[in-house]
Amino acid sequence: MNVMNRNRRQLTVLDLLGRSGDTRTRTPRGARTHESKPDVQDRTNGSDRSVQAWTNGSDRSVHVHTLATKDVSVLYGDHRALQGASLAFDAGTVTALIGPSGCGKSTYLRSLNLMNREVPGCTVEGSILYHGQEVNDGSVDSFALRRHVGMVFQQPNPFRMSIYDNVAFAPKRHGVKGKQDLDELVEKSLRDAALWDEVKDKLATSALALSGGQQQRLCIARAMALRPDVLLMDEPCSALDPIATLAIEDTVRSLAAQGICVAMVTHNMQQAARVSDKCAFFYLGELVETAPTQGFFDNPRDPRTQDYLSGRVG
Amino acid sequence: MAPETSGAAAAEFPVLPVGLTGAADRTAERAAAAPAETPLDPAVLSAPEKRRLERRGKLLTGACVFVVMGAVAALIVSVAWQGLAAFLADGVDPVAFLTGAVWAPHAGEAAYGAAPMILGSLAVTALSCAFALPVSVACAIYAVEVSPSFGSRVFRPVMELLAGVPSVVFGLLGLTVVIPLVADATGTTGYGILAGAVVLAFMVFPTITSLTMDTLKAVPQSYREAALGLGLTRWQAICGAVLPAALPGILTALVMGMARAFGESLAVQMVVGNAAAVPSGLVGPAATLTSVLTMGMANEAPGTPAAHALWALALVLLVMSLVFVGIVHWIGKRAEDRHGTA
Amino acid sequence: MALLEEFNKVAAVPGVAPEAPLLADKGIARARLANVVGTRAMGVVCVTATAVIALLVGALVVQGSEKALDWGFLTGAPQQFLEGGGIGPELFNSFYLLVITMLISVPLALGAAVFLTQYAPQGRVASAAKTAIETLSSLPSVVVGLFGMTVFVIGAGWGFSILSGACALTLFNLPILVRTIQQALESVPRSQRDAALALGLTRWEATWRVLLPSATPAIVTGVILSAGRVFGEAAALIYTAGQTAPVLDFSCLDLSSPTCPWNVFRPAETLAVHIWKINSEGVVPDLAAVSAGTAAVLLASLLVFNLLARFAGKLLEKRMTSS
Numbered sequence: 001m002n003v004m005n006r007n008r009r010q011l012t013v014l015d016l017l018g019r020s021g022d023t024r025t026r027t028p029r030g031a032r033t034h035e036s037k038p039d040v041q042d043r044t045n046g047s048d049r050s051v052q053a054w055t056n057g058s059d060r061s062v063h064v065h066t067l068a069t070k071d072v073s074v075l076y077g078d079h080r081a082l083q084g085a086s087l088a089f090d091a092g093t094v095t096a097l098i099g100p101s102g103c104g105k106s107t108y109l110r111s112l113n114l115m116n117r118e119v120p121g122c123t124v125e126g127s128i129l130y131h132g133q134e135v136n137d138g139s140v141d142s143f144a145l146r147r148h149v150g151m152v153f154q155q156p157n158p159f160r161m162s163i164y165d166n167v168a169f170a171p172k173r174h175g176v177k178g179k180q181d182l183d184e185l186v187e188k189s190l191r192d193a194a195l196w197d198e199v200k201d202k203l204a205t206s207a208l209a210l211s212g213g214q215q216q217r218l219c220i221a222r223a224m225a226l227r228p229d230v231l232l233m234d235e236p237c238s239a240l241d242p243i244a245t246l247a248i249e250d251t252v253r254s255l256a257a258q259g260i261c262v263a264m265v266t267h268n269m270q271q272a273a274r275v276s277d278k279c280a281f282f283y284l285g286e287l288v289e290t291a292p293t294q295g296f297f298d299n300p301r302d303p304r305t306q307d308y309l310s311g312r313v314g
Numbered sequence: 315m316a317p318e319t320s321g322a323a324a325a326e327f328p329v330l331p332v333g334l335t336g337a338a339d340r341t342a343e344r345a346a347a348a349p350a351e352t353p354l355d356p357a358v359l360s361a362p363e364k365r366r367l368e369r370r371g372k373l374l375t376g377a378c379v380f381v382v383m384g385a386v387a388a389l390i391v392s393v394a395w396q397g398l399a400a401f402l403a404d405g406v407d408p409v410a411f412l413t414g415a416v417w418a419p420h421a422g423e424a425a426y427g428a429a430p431m432i433l434g435s436l437a438v439t440a441l442s443c444a445f446a447l448p449v450s451v452a453c454a455i456y457a458v459e460v461s462p463s464f465g466s467r468v469f470r471p472v473m474e475l476l477a478g479v480p481s482v483v484f485g486l487l488g489l490t491v492v493i494p495l496v497a498d499a500t501g502t503t504g505y506g507i508l509a510g511a512v513v514l515a516f517m518v519f520p521t522i523t524s525l526t527m528d529t530l531k532a533v534p535q536s537y538r539e540a541a542l543g544l545g546l547t548r549w550q551a552i553c554g555a556v557l558p559a560a561l562p563g564i565l566t567a568l569v570m571g572m573a574r575a576f577g578e579s580l581a582v583q584m585v586v587g588n589a590a591a592v593p594s595g596l597v598g599p600a601a602t603l604t605s606v607l608t609m610g611m612a613n614e615a616p617g618t619p620a621a622h623a624l625w626a627l628a629l630v631l632l633v634m635s636l637v638f639v640g641i642v643h644w645i646g647k648r649a650e651d652r653h654g655t656a
Numbered sequence: 657m658a659l660l661e662e663f664n665k666v667a668a669v670p671g672v673a674p675e676a677p678l679l680a681d682k683g684i685a686r687a688r689l690a691n692v693v694g695t696r697a698m699g700v701v702c703v704t705a706t707a708v709i710a711l712l713v714g715a716l717v718v719q720g721s722e723k724a725l726d727w728g729f730l731t732g733a734p735q736q737f738l739e740g741g742g743i744g745p746e747l748f749n750s751f752y753l754l755v756i757t758m759l760i761s762v763p764l765a766l767g768a769a770v771f772l773t774q775y776a777p778q779g780r781v782a783s784a785a786k787t788a789i790e791t792l793s794s795l796p797s798v799v800v801g802l803f804g805m806t807v808f809v810i811g812a813g814w815g816f817s818i819l820s821g822a823c824a825l826t827l828f829n830l831p832i833l834v835r836t837i838q839q840a841l842e843s844v845p846r847s848q849r850d851a852a853l854a855l856g857l858t859r860w861e862a863t864w865r866v867l868l869p870s871a872t873p874a875i876v877t878g879v880i881l882s883a884g885r886v887f888g889e890a891a892a893l894i895y896t897a898g899q900t901a902p903v904l905d906f907s908c909l910d911l912s913s914p915t916c917p918w919n920v921f922r923p924a925e926t927l928a929v930h931i932w933k934i935n936s937e938g939v940v941p942d943l944a945a946v947s948a949g950t951a952a953v954l955l956a957s958l959l960v961f962n963l964l965a966r967f968a969g970k971l972l973e974k975r976m977t978s979s
Contacts, residue, residue, distance in 0.1 A: 113854060115850065115853065115854060118849075118850070118853055120777055120778040120779075121778060130359065133356070133358075133359060135359060139356075139359075140356070140359035140360060141359065141360050141361040141362075141364060141365055142856075143361040143364035143365070143368075143856045143857065143858060144358065144359045144360050144361035144364070144856065145359055145856070146853070146854055146855065146856035147361075147855065147856035148358070148359075150854070150855075151854035153847055153850060153851065153854075155847055157845070157847035157848060157850070157851045158851075159848065159851065159852075159866055160848075160869065160870055160976060169855070169865070170855035170856065170857065173855075173857055173861055173865070174856065219851070222851075222855070223854070223855070226855060226856065361856070364856070364857075364858050367858050367860055367861070368858040368859060368860055370860070371770075371775075371858065371859065371860030371863075372771070372775050372859075372860075374767060375767040375768065375770045375771035375774075375775060376771050376775065376776075376781075377767070378763075378764050378765075378766075378767025378768040378770075378771060379767070379768045379771045379772065379781065379785050381764060381768075382764065382768050382785065382788060382789065382792075382830055382834070383784060383785055383788045385792075385827055385830075386788040386789075386791055386792050387788070388803075388807070389792070389795070389799075389800070389803045389827070390791070392803055392806055392807065393799060393802070393803060396806070449701060449705055452697070452698045452701040452702060453698075453701060453702040453705050453706075455698045456695075456698035456699050456701065456702035457702060459698075460695045460698055460699060461699065464702075468706065469702065469706060472706050472709060472710065474962065475713075475958075475959070475962060476709055476713070478881075478884050478885065478888070478958050478961075478962060479713065479888070479955065479958070480887075480888025480889065480890065480928050480954060480958070481888075481890065481891065482888070482890045482928045482929075482931040482932045482951075483716070483888070483928075483931070483951050483954060483955065485931075485932065485935070486716070486931055486935065486947055486948075486951050487712055487713075487716060489935060490716075490944070490947075490948075491712065516709075516712075519705075519709075546687070547687045547688060547690070547691035548691055548695065549687075549690050549691035549692075549694035549695055550687060550690070550691070552694075553694075573794055576796070577794075577795070577796025577797070577798070577799075578796070579796065579797070579798040579891045580798075580890050580891050580932050583936075584932070584935060584936070604796060604798050604891075607798055607799075607802065608798055608891065608894070611802060611805070611895060612895070616806070616810060625802075628798075628799050628802055631796050631798075631799055632795065632796075632799055635791075635794045635795055635796060635799075636791065636794070638794060639790060639791065639794045
């Protein structure tokens with residue numbers, strides 16, 4: 001009940017924001033404002049103009065996107081799963097990647113933290129920029145990138161360890177030593193994922209004893225323990241019931257409010273509408289349309305998007 | 315400006331060691347210090363210690379693979395080298411080697427005819443599989459199709475145990491049980507191809523049966539349901555739908571059994587009689603490639619023509635086992651080509 | 657059967673029944689008969705085969721049980737021309753050789769399996785390694801033994817020794833061990849590995865900290881089962897570990913002494929080789945009793961390995977899921 005109420009409240013806020021006509025200037029917790037309106041093109045169809053705009057950004061003074069891709073294509077062997085996707089993600093915003101099954105949205109997401117490198121036979125072409133720094137040319141360590149770009153998977157996949165060890169696992173391996181530091185980090189991360197109150201008395205029990213929704217929030221906490229500034233989520237709620245889904249959505253919103261840049265794949269249009277600031281529609285391996293969420297649902301431009309939203313395809 | 319916004323959140327976090335300072339914190343610092351177009355400090359995106367760790371792990375495990383592959387290559391080269399020496403260095407005629415009926419490395423005029431052993435090996439292999447196959451298939455059908463509870467609770471453990479029984483124990487059983495039976499029945503000493511085949515049949519039985527059971531289990535349940543849905547009896551469903559679908563797998567099982575029978579040495583050597591002459595019948599002393607190798611190698615000094623001739627027998631064994639592997643692959647590939655599945 | 661009865665019931669409802677009752681059809685009667693006869697025949701064959709195997713192996717164990725339970729036999733020195741020889745050194749050699757073999761083959765197999773599943777699951781190296789391992793597994797153990805003789809006994813100059821035998825057994829054991837560990841690693845859900853990698857960990861860390869702990873029960877089971885195979889192997893050993901068992905002096909700690917049990921450069925006849933040798937030579941007066949006793953000890957050890965493998969795997973699995 002509580003969750004439902006909270007969510008309804010949030011929906012209203014979102015609606016207001018949507019109607020305000022400028023989704024980019026949200027001021028979560030009143031803490032931050034964008035100095036300049038980021039030049040996310042409301043209707044990017046991969047045109048040269050828009051690509052140039054958000055890769056250089058020079059005509060827009062100083063803005064550099066947290067994460068941006070330019071003409072990213074993904075090949076499995078000879079099969080082209082994704083063709084030339086260009087998109088930008090900013091701090092404090094939630095971007096929903098939507099589209100029918102097999103449209104390349106998860107493939108795209110997995111390119112952003114170079115996870116596709118772990119898939120044999122998979123190659124990623126194009127440019128992936130993290131704070132303006134090219135990361136897809138082999139010049140950076142995927143290990144380093146991934147601790148700044150966290151990921152949450154479709155199925156909750158906690159390790160076979162205690163709740164505490166799940167969260168502390170990666171920081172320990174990345175060099176956090178002190179017990180005090182770890183304890184603090186674990187608590188902070190679990191609070192980020194809105195799980196702390198539920199598990200603070202049983203941190204030593206197995207993570208597998210948690211419910212599906214709790215496991216997924218644990219996975220969020222596990223990713224947040226590295227203090228990333230980007231969180232990639234691959235259909236994080238598809239294995240969960242509606243209540244657990246709303247809890248995750250709340251978590252996502254509060255993470256964005258802290259300034260985290262969230263990219264979330266979802267096949268659920270209502271979820272995209274509830275959670276996201278910006279939507280990107282993928283269809284048959286192509287990024288078709290990008291727009292602020294409100295405008296996207298009210299007034300899709302591309303006929304393929306219109307067909308999809310009206311249920312004619314997908 | 316976007317990156318700056320994350321600074322507030324980062325400030326609440328516990329102090330982390332330098333190596334882990336979140337990118338959020340750094341971007342905030344950077345944003346304060348320099349124009350945003352300046353590329354991110356490359357150090358943020360490099361993790362040399364992780365890269366070193368990964369490289370070390372890859373080297374270490376790669377070395378293990380290298381050792382395994384090197385050992386196999388050395389084995390094949392070594393056997394081929396010493397075996398081919400019989401033909402290349404000692405001038406044994408390969409055709410005469412394969413077809414010659416006399417094996418007398420120590421006679422005045424040394425003769426290296428491997429036909430008795432090759433025939434002996436083929437005979438025990440063929441006979442043992444002929445004995446084992448029908449029983450194996452019948453047992454597998456019963457244990458998988460008719461009474462799965464008996465299959466999983468009694469039969470499968472018995473097969474696993476039987477598969478683990480060492481070959482010398484089979485040889486011992488051959489000596490104490492099979493030889494007397496054969497001797498009584500035929501009025502001979504009992505040693506020979508027949509006794510060897512019976513012992514081998516017991517050895518290949520668990521191999522063929524287990525693999526056949528796996529194959530039958532892998533036949534989709536829908537095949538059975540489709541057959542039963544057409545009004546067929548269970549027996550008709552087994553014979554008409556399940557067995558044909560499992561045929562490639564059963565053939566594979568048979569070939570694996572043959573490979574085991576062909577390469578088995580001690581159990582056969584103990585009961586086959588060890589007389590390197592062309593077998594005249596199923597009873598009466600005979601020899602196989604493996605039995606001659608087992609008996610002979612102790613008596614030959616390395617590097618002599620007689621030793622090379624023995625290595626040539628080992629080479630025949632090696633080639634045959636590679637042929638068996640090839641057949642298994644061929645069956646698998648053919649089934650895949652036909653039905654799109656392995 | 658059940659289907660037919662079902663049909664019968666439907667057909668028996670008045671007004672629904674077809675004019676000519678289906679069950680009177682000759683073809684169906686014949687099919688029913690074939691069904692009963694066929695399935696019963698399979699049952700008879702299967703039960704008989706199980707019974708014959710159990711009887712044969714059981715008889716051997718019973719025959720040898722008197723000797724196998726005799727402490728003097730288990731610890732005594734073997735005799736060549738006298739009655740009452742024991743198998744003490746052989747028993748020790750079998751276990752010692754097994755341990756040395758496992759010390760060599762498990763790390764090697766583990767490394768190879770990790771490389772093949774984590775670092776290079778596809779490509780030329782992987783397919784070459786797969787072919788090599790498959791080839792090795794298909795080779796007759798006598799060929800492996802002869803190779804061991806050439807390389808370790810003669811080439812390396814180790815003579816007939818535990819070390820030569822262990823190396824030959826490693827070759828014999830590697831294929832099955834690599835495959836078992838590979839399967840165990842592959843059966844850990846991919847998502848576990850992805851989760852670790854997405855946290856910026858190396859594949860090395862993902863393997864050691866996440867995958868291997870999860871795969872441990874399956875690996876332990878596989879290792880113990882392969883140990884049973886190694887324990888009973890003889891053909892690869894007769895020309896590598898030798899066919900003689902020096903009397904062992906357990907107070908001797910001089911690792912170069914041939915009577916020191918721990919010396920890896922001494923010849924070491926194992927239980928399986930012992931059975932083969934005394935039966936080939938045929939000069940031991942109480943051949944049948946000693947053979948049966950040795951075989952019973954061998955089979956009992958294998959049974960223990962088998963039970964241990966199941967038990968250990970299940971226990972580990974339980975401990976890991978409950979914690």
